[in-house]
Amino acid sequence: MAPRSEWLDVSIPITPAMHAWPDSPPTTVTPHLAIAQGDVCNVSTIHFNSHCGTHMDAPLHFLAKGVSMDALPWDAVIGPARLIEVTDSESIKPAALRRLKLKAGARVLFKTRNSTRSWKKPGFDKDFVYISKEAAAYLVDCGVQTVGVDYLSVGGFYKDGIETHHILLGAGMWIIEGLDFRKAQPGNHDLLCLPLRLLGADGAPARCLIRRRSR
Ligand SMILES: [Zn+2]
Known part of the structure; x- marks a missing residue:
């Protein structure tokens, strides 16, 4: 039996310093109870918005x-997924997708220069690589079930932000x-992504892991 590769955590840490969409409410973590202050245990109060850090979008x-x-059906976030590297420095366009023969029900994750560039910047990167509205329509035509991107929005900051989401x-x-x-290396993976169970939510922070598959 081929050795199984290890799970790789592809979620970003939730901290007040993490990248956030401009003008979104800040993430804060403050002590509510503190052993250092004479309390019996440590408890933190955490404020964050439903689209902070690694998260999912609901149609709402x-x-x-x-x-x-x-x-959310579990099938959308648990199962085989393809991690596809796109080198275009502006956006993911249909031309980069056509050769991939994406199938109905596919879970598709995109690795772009955002992974090595945008997260390293001192603050929010407005020039992140996004899914163009034409590529979004192509993914829909293919019947893709789930799409994952390596920065804070599927649509661009300057362009296609609303259109791609819609x-x-x-x-x-x-x-x-x-x-x-x-x-992460491009190729076939297992995907495990579990968003917080926030009732009626328009989105939710999620823990997301991938594991390389041999085929
Ligand atoms: Zn979004």
């Missing part, structure tokens, strides 16, 4: 009548954002 994020995170979420695709693939 951009569609007023879209379903919430409660409707196309993907409108087609019922599940979105994972804020992944970090700097240590």
Whole structure:
């Protein structure tokens, strides 16, 4: 039997210093109880928004009548996934996808220069690589079930931000954002992504792991 590769954590740490979408409420972690202050235990109060760090988008994020995170099927976030490297420094375009022969129900993760460049910047990177609206429509045509990207939005900061979300979420695709693939190699993987069980939520922070498959 071939040795199994190890799980790789591709979520980013939740800290007040993590990259956040401009003008989004800040993430804070403050002590509520502290042993150092004479309390019997340590307990923290944590504030964050539903789209901080590594997280999922529910259709409700951009569609007023879209379903919430409660409707997430486990199949969308647990199972084989393809990690695809795209070297375009602006966006993921249909030309980069056509040769891949994506199948209906596929879970597709994109590694771009964001993984090695954007996360390393001192603050939010407005020039991150995104999925163009044309590529979003192509993913929908292929029947892709789940798409994951390596910065904080599937759509761009300057371009296609709303359009790409509308196309993907409108087609019922599940979105994972804020992944970090700097240590991941392109190819076939197992995916395990578990968003927090926030009732009625438009999105939720998630822990996400991948593991290399031999085929
Ligand atoms: Zn989003």
